[in-house]
Amino acid sequence: MKPNDADDLQSIVRRVRQGDRDAFGRIVACFENRLMSLATMIVRDPAAAEEIVQDTFVRAYVHFDRYDDQRALYPWLATIAVRLSQNWSVRKQRLRIDDNAEPERHAIGSNLEQELSLDQAKTRLWSAVEALPKGERLAVLLCYRQEMSVAEAARALDVTNGTVKTWLFRARRKLREELAHPEVSDLSQVEESI
Amino acid sequence: MTCDEVREQILFVPVTEHGPQTRSVIEVHTAACERCRALWDEELSLLEGLQELPETRTRSDTASIVLARVTAIDEYRADQARRARSAESNAFWRPWTASAGLAVMLVTYLQIVIDGQAGVEFLSPIVGFGQLLGMFSVPTAIAFVVALLVYVVSLFGSASNESGHLD
Numbered sequence: 001m002k003p004n005d006a007d008d009l010q011s012i013v014r015r016v017r018q019g020d021r022d023a024f025g026r027i028v029a030c031f032e033n034r035l036m037s038l039a040t041m042i043v044r045d046p047a048a049a050e051e052i053v054q055d056t057f058v059r060a061y062v063h064f065d066r067y068d069d070q071r072a073l074y075p076w077l078a079t080i081a082v083r084l085s086q087n088w089s090v091r092k093q094r095l096r097i098d099d100n101a102e103p104e105r106h107a108i109g110s111n112l113e114q115e116l117s118l119d120q121a122k123t124r125l126w127s128a129v130e131a132l133p134k135g136e137r138l139a140v141l142l143c144y145r146q147e148m149s150v151a152e153a154a155r156a157l158d159v160t161n162g163t164v165k166t167w168l169f170r171a172r173r174k175l176r177e178e179l180a181h182p183e184v185s186d187l188s189q190v191e192e193s194i
Numbered sequence: 195m196t197c198d199e200v201r202e203q204i205l206f207v208p209v210t211e212h213g214p215q216t217r218s219v220i221e222v223h224t225a226a227c228e229r230c231r232a233l234w235d236e237e238l239s240l241l242e243g244l245q246e247l248p249e250t251r252t253r254s255d256t257a258s259i260v261l262a263r264v265t266a267i268d269e270y271r272a273d274q275a276r277r278a279r280s281a282e283s284n285a286f287w288r289p290w291t292a293s294a295g296l297a298v299m300l301v302t303y304l305q306i307v308i309d310g311q312a313g314v315e316f317l318s319p320i321v322g323f324g325q326l327l328g329m330f331s332v333p334t335a336i337a338f339v340v341a342l343l344v345y346v347v348s349l350f351g352s353a354s355n356e357s358g359h360l361d
Binding site: 140 | 207211236237243247249250252253263
C-alpha cells in the first residue's frame with residue numbers, strides 16, 4: 001500500500017491530480033502516522049491531533065493544485081499540519097484564558113509511556129523534548145524525528161533557516177544537559193509531586 | 195579540519211544537514227581526537243535516541259474518514275460545476291426570454307387598447323380584476339399569462355444557483 005520510492009510517489013501524485021481518490025488514499029496511508037506524531041507533539045492531545053491529521057489531508061486534497069511537484073510531498077503536508085496545530089493551540093489557549101483554567105502540562109507524556117512502554121532512557125528523552133520551548137521543540141521534531149531539512153522546517157514554521165538552526169542548537173544543548181544530568185530534573189519532579 | 199572547525203560543524207550544524215563529505219571529514223578527525231569524538235558520539239546518540247522514539251499511531255479508520263470527506267468534497271465540486279454551467283446557460287437565455295416575454299405582453303396590451311375593448315379607461319391604473327379579464331379574448335389572455343410566466347421565470351429562475359463555500 002505504501003509508495004516505495006520517489007518515482008512511485010510522483011506517479012501517485014499525478015494520479016491524484018487526475019482525480020484518482022484511491023491514489024490519495026495511498027498518500028494518507030503512507031503519511032498518517034508520521035503526521036500524527038507531529039501533531040501529537042505540538043498539541044499534546046491525541047484526539048485533537050487525530051482531527052488535525054484528518055483536516056490536514058482534506059485541506060491538502062482541496063488545495064492539491066498548490067502543491068509543487070518539484071518539492072517533496074511530506075514537508076508540504078507537514079507545513080499544513082503545523083499551521084493547523086498552531087491554530088488549534090491558539091484557540092485552546094484563548095479558551096483557557098477565558099476559563100481562567102490552569103494550563104495542562106505534559107498531557108501526552110504519561111499516556112505515551114503507558115501505551116508504548118518506553119524504557120527509562122527514552123522516557124527521559126521524550127520528557128526532555130516535551131519540556132523544550134515550542135519553537136525548539138518543533139525544530140527538533142521536524143529535523144530529527146521527521147527527517148526534514150532545515151530549509152523545509154523553516155518553511156513549515158514560517159521562520160528563517162537561521163532561526164531553525166538557533167532553535168536546534170539551543171534544544172540540543174538542553175537535551176544533552178538533560179541526558180547527561182538527569183538527576184536535577186528528576187529531583188525537581190519529586191519536589192513538584194511533594 | 196581543526197578541532198575548532200569540527201566542533202563548530204558538530205555544534206552548529208544539525209547532523210541531518212551534514213553532507214557525506216563533511217561527515218567523512220568529521221569521522222576521520224574524531225577517530226584521532228578523543229575530545230571531539232566525545233562530542234560527536236553524544237550528538238549521534240542524541241539523534242539516534244530521537245529517531246528511535248516510536249510514532250504515535252492514528253486510529254484505524256482515519257483513512258476511510260478522510261476518503262469519505264474527500265468524496266463528499268468531490269461531489270460538492272461536481273454539483274458546483276453543474277450549477278455553474280446551468281447559470282452560464284441561464285445568463286445567455288435570460289435577457290432573450292425576458293425580452294420576448296415583455297414583447298408579448300406589450301403586444302397583447304396594445305392589441306387590447308387598439309381593439310377598443312379597454313378604451314382610454316384601461317390606461318387608468320385602477321382596473322378591477324374581473325373587468326380586466328372581461329377585456330381579454332381567451333387566446334390573448336393565455337398569451338398574456340404565458341408571457342408573464344416566462345418573464346418571471348427568466349428573472350428569478352437562477353436564484354437557486356447561488357454558490358457556497360468549500361472547506
